[in-house]
Amino acid sequence: MSRQNVHTLASLFGEVGRVEIPIVQRDYAQGRPEERYVREAFLAALGDALRRPDGDPAGHLNLDFVYGSYDEKSATFAVLDGQQRLTTLFLLHWYCSLRDDRVADFRARFSNGGQARFTYATRESAAMFFDALVRHGCALPAAGRSLATTIRDSQWFFLNWEFDPTVQACLGMLDAIHGGFHGDAGLYARLTDERRITFEFLNLPDFGLSDDLYIKMNARGKPLTPFENFKAWLVGRHAADAAAAAEFDRRMDQEWLEVFWQMARVESGGPAADELFMRFFYLMALYGACQERGTGDSDWLTRLNRRQTVSHAEFARHDSFGEATLARVSTMLDYLAGTPDPGDMALCRQALVRNDLMDVARFGSVVEAVCAAALAGAPAATGEARRRWNRVTANLIGNARIDDVSTLQMAVRGTAALAAHFATLYEDLAEQDLRPVGFDGAQLQEEKTKVQLILQDGGWEPALEAAEAHEYFQGRVGFLLEMSRDEAQQADMAAFKVYAARAGSLFARQLRESEGLLLERALLSQYDYLPGWSFSRYSFCLPGARSFRDRGDHWLRVVGDARFKDFLDALGSGDAEAALEDMIATSACTDWRRLIIAEPRLIAYCGQRFIKRRDGRIYLISKVKSSSRHVELCTYALYLALDKAQQDGPFPAGAVDLDYTAVTDGEPSLSLTLEDDLQLRVVHDRGALRCFDGEREVAPPAALADWIVRFGPAAA
Known part of the structure; x- marks a missing residue:
């Protein structure tokens, strides 16, 4: 056969007699329900390339390498890696031939003597199914109807095929293709006659490599993992020279990989080591994309954050792993493979295992610190500069609204901007007008005030750190500083510690979540504390502390009220729970508040803690909206x-x-x-x-x- 190494599916069948998925391979998987995100991402990429106008560079999609062995006697190409992509491509060709009334052309290209030239050797039933597809076809149902159901109802469909996992997955994929491509005409010609969808073809014997090598590389004959393909692409295309490529490859296979083996052991039942390693590269690509000029491509950021399947061509198009990014990758991996701070490793693990934007932002601050320390020749995990960095960035990130990729992008940019001041962060915050994007303005001002106090008197730092560590405040303690100001408007450290202790007791989890709603009722006994929302709604405040939105929309709006200081003064420094119960028992309220102070079930009725005030009446809302089921107080x-x-x-x-x-x-x-x-x-x-x-x-x-x-x- 030809040594040509770039093919479309149609051109490949011009070179080989059959394409066979050998018996050592697993079943087809992309059509399974649990592979929804991979399937949707792949079909979206195929559709985008096929729908582009002629001449548009984005109208070409390269699907990376397809490995296998060609047997000249049988003219059969046995696929060792590329099974999933090739199967989906074959099904898309079959569908588009029906859609465009090109079935005769499809059969001429992809069948021989009534048998499919693309087949599975894993099970006889799978091979029979592909033969039936090319022989019979079917009428496409209307949009919104199931193509799989139509196929199952066809006379040529055998019921026992339902028990073949490959057939089941093919039916699932055909339903997804019908849902995404039913309105597109003319795609069959683009698939077969144009070089829209290509792949890099490798016949292993041509390169002096054996099938056994690839089978052994992948334990039990499974196809090469996405990470192994990615690693080969990264080493081959982005190393500066042969020596650098060899060293990069060695570390990827040894000390760097060990980091993720250890992590996979900790996360028992979670992602495998190579999956975690691949997620790490997605994260590094995400951090780089967040710092691009302009608003950025939110779809691209979303795909990276969700770790949706990304082709090597897309990584290359976005220049995700240029020289500067690879240098940062190497710096981070060397750090993680050395003696990292346990807290840094925990943040890394959380960012890779969970899909939480705050975890991603927090680990981003670790990346910036490690890379900044490397540039400055300072310790990455320890030292005064790193300790200060951790404190300030934890406060800023913890009190930022990071709830989508656009706000994540701003936070990553803001952290990167601060990294330029890594070695002198306190001094620069105190003396310069630093305004990094992505962070709450009030929190930035609070950090400026706090570092000024710390630089004047080092005793402030442990006092502030103790208050900031509270699970509800999470660094937001400016209200305590305001309460502690003396007559000269200077913050008094002793007063600060008193108010921090009282507020800390008051917002401990057991009181915030108390069944008797003691905090809410005691506050109402002193004044109407309910912060206002839109549409005449007011909130008793939810107790959650998971995000800044949870805290910023609720109790953090209450503590900034000047009357809250009087409440803490009345609370005293004794047993907070007993003090709250005493306030409730001795309440002298005569307005609407008296009813709620006396009966906690009235607050409990409000599932999201909202009331609505209208025409002199108060309505307790069961959910969030005013239109939710409600009662009158x-x-x-x-x-x-x-x-x-x-x-x-x-x-x-x-x-x-x-x-x-x-x-x-x-x-x-x-x-x-x-x-x-x-x-x-x-x-x-x-x-x-x-x-x-x-x-x-x-x-x-x-x-x-x-x-x-x-x-x-x-x-x-």
Whole structure:
């Protein structure tokens, strides 16, 4: 056969008689349900290339290397690596031939004597399925209908094929192809007659390599992993010279790989070592892409962050692993393979194993620190500069809203900008007007204030670090500094420590998540603390502390209120829980707050802690939106009290039935049926609780009158 090494699927069949997936290979996998993201990414890349106008450079997609052995006697090419890509390409050719009414051409190219020239030797049923595809075809269903179902309903489809994993995956892929390509005409010609989709073809004997070598490289005859192909591409295309290539290759196979072997052992049941290693390269490519000029390609950033399949051609097009990036990669891998700080290794592991943007941002700060330290000739894991860097960047990242790739990009850029000040970070923050993008402006100012205090008096640093370490504050302690200012407006360290201890106790997890909602009710006993939201909504505040959004939208809005300092003063330095319970028990509130202070179930009803104020009434919202099911505060408090009284003994008002109607629209109401069959509806109307018998307002029964007054909106 020819030594040509760049082929389309059609041109490959011009060189070989058959393409066979040998028995040592696994089943076809790209069509499986669990391979959804790989499948979608691959089909999207194929579709993008095929739909481009003629002459568009992006209309060519190279699928990297396909390895195998060609047997001249049988004219059969046995695929050792490339099975998944070639199978999907074959199915796409079959589909597009049906779509464009080119079935005769497809059969002429891809079948011989009624047998498919692309086949599987793994199971006879798989080979029979491919033969049936080229012989019979089928009518394509309408858009939105399942092509797999149509095939299964065909007379030529054998039921026992359902038990073949390769056939099942082919049907899944054909459904995905039908969903993505049903509206595209003319693609068959582009697939067969143009060089839109190509791959690098390697016949192993031509290069003096044996099949056994590739089988042994991949234990148990499985195809080469994406990482092994990626490594070969990276070494071959980006090494400066032969010696550098050999050294890079050696370290990739030895000390650097050992880092991820160890990590895989820690993450038992998680990703394998080469998968973790590949994710590391995706992360480094992501950090590089985030620092490109302009807003960046959000789709590209998203694919890198999600570790979706990226071809080598795409990496090359984006220059993801240029000389500067490879130097940073080597620096980081040398650090991780040496004696890294355990905290750095933990951040690396989290960023690779989980798919959390905050983890990615935090590990990005480690990368910047290690590379900056290498440039400065300073210790990467230890030293004063690194300790200061960790503190400041942890505070900035922990209090930034990083919830999509655009905000991640800004945070990565901001961290990189700060890295230029790595060796003198405190001094430069204190003296210069540093404004790195991606970080909260208030937090930046807070860090500036704190380093100024630390540089004036080193005793501030441990005091600040202790407060910053609180799981809820996470570095956001500017409100404590404001509380501790003396008459000259200078922060007093002793006062700071007192307020930090009180606030720390108050926002400990057991109090934030207390079933009795002690913090909320005690605060309400002192003042109306609820921060406002849009659409006349107010929040009791959620206790979560996972992200800055969780904290910044809730309790961090409360602690900045000047009245909160008075609350901490009233709290004292004793047992915080006991102090809260005492505030609740001695509350002198007479407005709407008294109802909630007395009954924690009123707050608990609000699934996301929202209320809405409208026309002098307060509605408790079950979820987030005002249109969610909701109840009215006074009538619902009355309902809970009556229900409890009814459970404790005979209800004095003689009620035999009690119900509450929560609504999504209209006015909520309390319903009572009394012993004389009188049915009453109680609503909050015109500043009071009023009783109705049908549409007619009536005076409440004598036994109910006191309850109506007690739970009314203006009780004395």
